[in-house]
Amino acid sequence: MDFALDDDQALIVQTVRRFVDKDLRAWAGDADRAAEAPGKLATVAGDLGFYLDAVPEAAGGLLDGAYGHVTRALRGLELGRGCSAMAALLECNVEPALAVARWGSDAAKAELFASLAAGGLATTGRDSRGALTLSADGDGVRVTGKVGPLPALGRASHVLLCATLDGAPVALLVATAGQRVAAQAPSAWRAAAWGTLTLEHALVPASHVVARGADAVALIGAWYRASLAARAAGVAVAAMEHARHYASERVQFGQPIGRFESLIGLRDDALTAATAARLMALHAAWLCDRATDGASIAAAADAASRARVVAGDAVRQATVDAVQIYGGYGFVNDYPVEKLMRDARPYEQLFGDERFDRVLADPDRAGGI
Amino acid sequence: MDIFHDNAMLAGVRQMLGAFAKQYIRPVAMKHDREESMPWALMKQAQAFGMTQTAVVDGRKALTGKDDEEGANKPKSQSRLGVVGSEELAYGCAGVCLAIGGSGLAASPVARMGTEEQKQEFRRLLKGDDEHGHIKVAAMALSEPSTGSDISGLSTTARPDDDHFVINGHKQWITNGQSAAAYVVWAQTDPSAGRAGVRGFLVARGTPGLIPGRKEHKLGIRASETAQVHFEDCRVHKDMMLGIGASSEGLGDTKKMLDSTRPMVGAQAVGIARAAFDYLVERVQGGTIHGTALKQHQHVAFELAEMEMEIQAARALVHKSAWMADHGQDNVRMASIAKAYGAKVAQDVTARALTLLGEEALEPDHPVEKWYRDAKIYDIFEGTGQIQRRIIARSILGVNAT
Structure with a gap:
């Protein structure tokens, strides 16, 4: 049991955080208005190793050895702090590349990896x-x-x-x-x-x-959900970073609004939920790194699904509350939080309803409660 | 207390505006959301249905053809009429509802505090069409960049100068701020008097020094225009100051005005929640998941039951607060409860509906996603959720908690 990052992970987190704070946040507003990521995203993020991180080295990618889902989740937490839309573009190749590398035919590998190596997306x-x-x-x-x-x-x-x-x-x-x-x-x-x-x-x-078969599809789902959960936790953290900054400067009734207990409570609850989501996402990713047989895949899939539930709830409430803390300014797009509130939704809506899925997985409900 | 069944007039208004919402508002709502444009054509049509921009000043007779406000002991129906109509219009689209009714914010202080001459002037300014062929609308300019929740900190000033006042200041988040033909602007006439020195002024578009500002790009209610308004040495005749000749409580007047609109604001939130609920019911009725009927799953069916409980509770609170106002009872606490709870329910129901709809509600221009965005403002404008809780808590405990 160790919660510490290794040296490589610490370096990746630091690098991605710098990229997020310097570039992604700066580009996010314009990209949102234009409904298009800037052209330089591919260049800058490509230099940082995105897009091809899950493509084997032999096929023109950057992956040498086993893929690290914990590292991906750590990266996702940072990307979520930056921009959900661009984060999705930077993460989208991972599942197709890993799945095809693991189970795919030579023809599928050749076709997909050639496309990705040429700058394509999946x-x-x-x-x-x-x-x-x-x-x-x-x-x-x-x-x-x-x-x-x-x-x-x-x-x-x-x-x-x-x-x-x-x-x-x-x-x-x-x-x-x-x-x-x-x-x-x-x-x-x-x-x-x-x-x-x-x-x-x-x-x-x-x-x-x-x-x-169930195992492969369950594992793909686990990768996808763990990544979604990590990014969602990052968005929740970002929402409260912005809200805290605003609340420290906005004065109403003779004091910065950040000193009102009710707003402290909103931020505090958001951070509690984000912390839970972060740990659950990392745990699910850790299980993904160890998923080799039916039982370990089922454990990863279960953990990732639950992480996504908690992260989805966390990001919805945190972004709604960040807009609330900003008040009228939160509702206009000069400030970053209304975008975060819109961006929170796919974390809950993509890839199915986790709670419902668990019910449907046992159609006769033989397992009961 | 069942306001629909013991009052034929209210039931009729509900039916008429409900039909208007479905037939006229819904078909154009998404376009105005996408384009962030005012529904001018629809606003003109609404006038034909009696929803005039001066309705609040004219009284309800213009809408219903009869006036039961006469007689001191007889309960009024103004507030109940407001909540019934607001819920129906917001059921169509909250942004369009606010576009149709936005002038009421400015008309309300004119109706409450204005002289006959000022009411005439208000009607005159809103008569006919403008150069674009649009109907004329009014704006109430109260909030300022630094004065959102705490309206006692107004920095816009109105300095007396002979028989005029000279207004200077910046207003923020003003409904109809860019397009209005008439503005009611709130300004401090006597800084030494504090809250008692705040007065409203009726100012015509085109008055030198009145400068409509930039339009905001918003998360929701995008069919309603929100803009900044600037006043730079804007001279307004003293006859256009509201509350002349009557004792004015200054800022207290505006607070009372906000109290009176809260039930309607809560009703709009209920309208949004009901829109999302009805959409979901229809989807669930015919929907399947992996070959099984959605409606046969408690996971879905109980969510609908939960939403229905919330919506019914919110509407009952809204109706009670309106009923109290119509019966001359102090409804300050209940109006805040209705507004705050309505906002909570609108946000909750729309969010849960999106989660249940899942991927299909990620499509562009999905109505439930729009209603989710629209709902958020109900916890912010006309007193945030925190301000409502402050009012409610103060009415319980007698102090302002911080």
Whole structure:
């Protein structure tokens, strides 16, 4: 049991924090208004090792040895402090790259890694409602329905799609070329190149059926949720950093409003929740690093799901309360917190409803309470 | 106390404005949210339904065709009318509701404190269309950059000069601030008098020194215009000072005015919550998850039950506070309770609805996401949630806690 960072982790946290404080925060407002990340994001973040951190060295990436989910979660906490939209773009390649490297065919590896090495993006989605229609076609799979909205899908070359085929979980690598992709700019993570992908009887060849079975899909979900939870905790922390600064300067009724007990209470509760979310995200990531067989994957998946519940609640309340502390200024976009409140939503809404999922996982409720 | 069933007039207004919200407001709400534009065409249509910009000054007769305000002992229906109408319009779109009703904020002090001459002037300024063919609206300019929750710190001044006052200062978060044809601006006439020296002035657009400022880009209620307004040596005739000839409590008048609008503000929050609730009910009725009906899951069904409890409770509080006002009872505590609880419910219901809807509500222009953004202002404007709790706590304990 050790909560300390190793030297590499400490260095990464320090580097990412500097990038977040200097660049991401400076770019966030304009990127939000323009609904597009600045062109320099790819260059600056690429130099820091983003985008290709989960792609094997041999395939043109930066990964030498095992991927570190704890390090990723630490990085995510910092990125969340900066900008959720750009954080999503910087993190979106990880799951597709890890999944294809672990389970994918040579053809899938060659295609995905070549695209990512050339600066392409990939993203991950889940058919959480069972709304897609999947059918077997030889060893391949036909898919009909709408995927998304998902961050990065507006620009992604591939989607790692988690769905169900004949009652069994399956992970597919879907190439977007030649398919109907609609770019979108919703009010949350506006610069995250959102999109939807409409598939009509689209064939995913056998080579791109990345994995079959509950374990693989559960592990992909664990990676995704642990990362979401870490970033959400970072947003909650950022909301209160901004709120504290504002409340120390804003004077009403003869004193800085930060001295009113009720506002101290809002910040205090937000930090308690963010601390819980941070620890749960790190724990889930730690379990992801150790997930090798069915039991350890199930443990990682469970921890990541619970981390996401706590982090989702934390980020919603913290951002709503940050706007509250800013008052009228919180409601206008000259100040950073109204964006944070909009940006909090996908952390709860992407990838399905954790609480509901756990109920649905036991359809007869044989496990009871 | 059931205000719908023992009062045919209120039931009729509810039905009429509910239909207006569904048929006219909903179809254009998203466009005005996206474009951050005032719904001028709709505001003109609303006038045809009796929702005139001078309604508050004219009294409710213009809307209902009869005036039951006569008779000292007879209960009034002004406040209940306000909450019933507000809930329905905000059910359509809170931003549009505020665009239609925003002039009421300025009309209210004119109606309460204005002389007949001032009321005439207010009506004259709002008569007809402007150069864009838009109806004319009014703005109440009270808040300032440094004066949000604590309105006793107003720094805008009105210096007497012969038979005029000279107004200087900056106003912030002013509804209709850029477009108004008439402004009611609050300023300090006598710094040595403190709160008692604060007065409202009716100022016409185009008066030299009245400078409409920048429009704000907001999180929600984007169909309602919010802007800064600047006063630079703006000369206003003393006849346009509100409260002439009557004893004025200065700032106390504005506080009473805010007290009187709180039930309506709470009602708007209830309208938003009900909009999200109805949307969710419809989705749940037909929705499935992995082949099972959503409505058969307690996970979903009990959430709806919880929301319905909250909405009913919030509406009952709003109605009680309005009923008390109409019956001449002191409703300060109850109005704050209704406003604060309504805001809480609107935020809570919209957030829970988004969580239940999940990924589909990440689509651009999703109505529930818009209502989530709209709901937040109800915990901020017209007295923040903290100010309401301060009022409620003071009424319980007799002191201002810090």
